[in-house]
Amino acid sequence: MIKLEDVEKYYGNNRVLKGINLEVRRGDFVSVMGSSGSGKSTLLNLIGGMDRPEKGRIFVDGSEISAYNDEQLTLYRREKVGFIFQFFNLLPNITVFENIAMPLLLNGSDDEKKVFEFIKRVGLEGKENEYPYKVSGGEQQRVAIARALIHEPEIILADEPTGSLDSETGKMIMDLITQLAEEKGKTVILVTHESYIAEYAQRIVRIKDGIILK
Ligand SMILES: Nc1ncnc2c1ncn2[C@@H]1O[C@H](COP(=O)(O)OP(=O)(O)O)[C@@H](O)[C@H]1O
Ligand SMILES: [Mg+2]
Numbered sequence: 001m002i003k004l005e006d007v008e009k010y011y012g013n014n015r016v017l018k019g020i021n022l023e024v025r026r027g028d029f030v031s032v033m034g035s036s037g038s039g040k041s042t043l044l045n046l047i048g049g050m051d052r053p054e055k056g057r058i059f060v061d062g063s064e065i066s067a068y069n070d071e072q073l074t075l076y077r078r079e080k081v082g083f084i085f086q087f088f089n090l091l092p093n094i095t096v097f098e099n100i101a102m103p104l105l106l107n108g109s110d111d112e113k114k115v116f117e118f119i120k121r122v123g124l125e126g127k128e129n130e131y132p133y134k135v136s137g138g139e140q141q142r143v144a145i146a147r148a149l150i151h152e153p154e155i156i157l158a159d160e161p162t163g164s165l166d167s168e169t170g171k172m173i174m175d176l177i178t179q180l181a182e183e184k185g186k187t188v189i190l191v192t193h194e195s196y197i198a199e200y201a202q203r204i205v206r207i208k209d210g211i212i213l214k
Contacts, residue, residue: 001025001026001061001187002023002059002060002189003024003059003060004022004023004046004047004057004058005056005057005058006019006020007020007043007055007057007058007066008020008053008054008056009046009053009054009210017042017043017046017053018211019055019056019211020207020210020211021212022205022212024187024189026154026185027185027187028187028203029181029188029190029200029202030188030190030202030204030205031190031191031197031198031199032044032189032190032191032192032205032206032207033191033192033193033194033195033205033206034191034193034206034207035193038207038209038210039210040160040193043191043207044157044159044191047189048077048081048083048155048157049065049073049077049081050077052068052073053066060076060080061154078106079107080153080155081153081156081157082103082148082149082151082156082157082186083158084141084144084145084156084157084158084159085144085159085160086160086163086164087164088132088137088140088143088144089144090140090143090144091132092132093131095130095131096119096124096128096132096135096143097115097119097128097129099132099143099144099147100146101150102147103147103151104150106151116128118146118149119146121180122142122143122145122146123142124139124142124143124146137165137169138169138172138173141161141165141169142173144161145177145180149180149186152184153186154186154187155186156177157190158188158191160191161174161190161192162192162194174200177190178200
């Protein structure tokens with residue numbers, strides 16, 4: 001489903017991905033593990049269509065997303081990808097409900113029933129009218145998980161999703177991501193520097209200094 005061929009990424013003269021080859025099948029859950037600065041977020045952002053590589057090619061479902069123009073990339077991100085970030089990236093001035101509904105709105109839907117269904121599924125009943133800063137970190141990540149899944153993207157990309165949570169809450173969040181991904185048959189790529197988080201995946205890929213280790 002996802003295939004990277006000899007992908008290289010530069011920031012100025014700094015070559016941060018040095019020829020990445022990676023294949024992920026539909027429904028797989030893969031962790032990318034590596035220390036800080038190894039290129040994990042850069043890799044995830046390329047797969048998520050937030051950026052393009054300088055060299056190499058990225059295919060999703062047979063389409064070369066690395067050759068997409070900005071408009072095609074925006075559509076790809078909006079329809080096919082759900083992102084979960086370390087610092088949640090919720091919109092602060094709208095409610096929990098409105099944050100979760102946002103991807104539906106962007107895709108032209110206002111299915112409130114579906115929003116309530118996801119609020120329930122991630123355990124946020126009663127919190128729907130709160131603002132993000134009023135709920136705990138774990139709850140904010142639950143909002144982000146519901147938001148990442150509500151438009152039924154095929155691909156879930158999680159960048160250190162437990163990185164700002166205590167380990168107990170982090171495990172609960174990982175259980176939720178794993179259960180939802182399995183239930184809905186999603187393809188998940190998660191990046192982390194922590195091995196107990198990486199171990200939730202079926203497969204662990206290790207990255208060091210922009211190279212995938214064999
Ligand atoms: N927007 C950027 N501009 C310049 N350098 C960047 C940028 N993003 C990341 N880098 C550099 O690329 C390297 C890899 O970063 P990153 O992918 O964020 O690593 P990780 O997520 O594994 O910590 C680091 O050396 C970082 O400083
Ligand atoms: Mg990172």
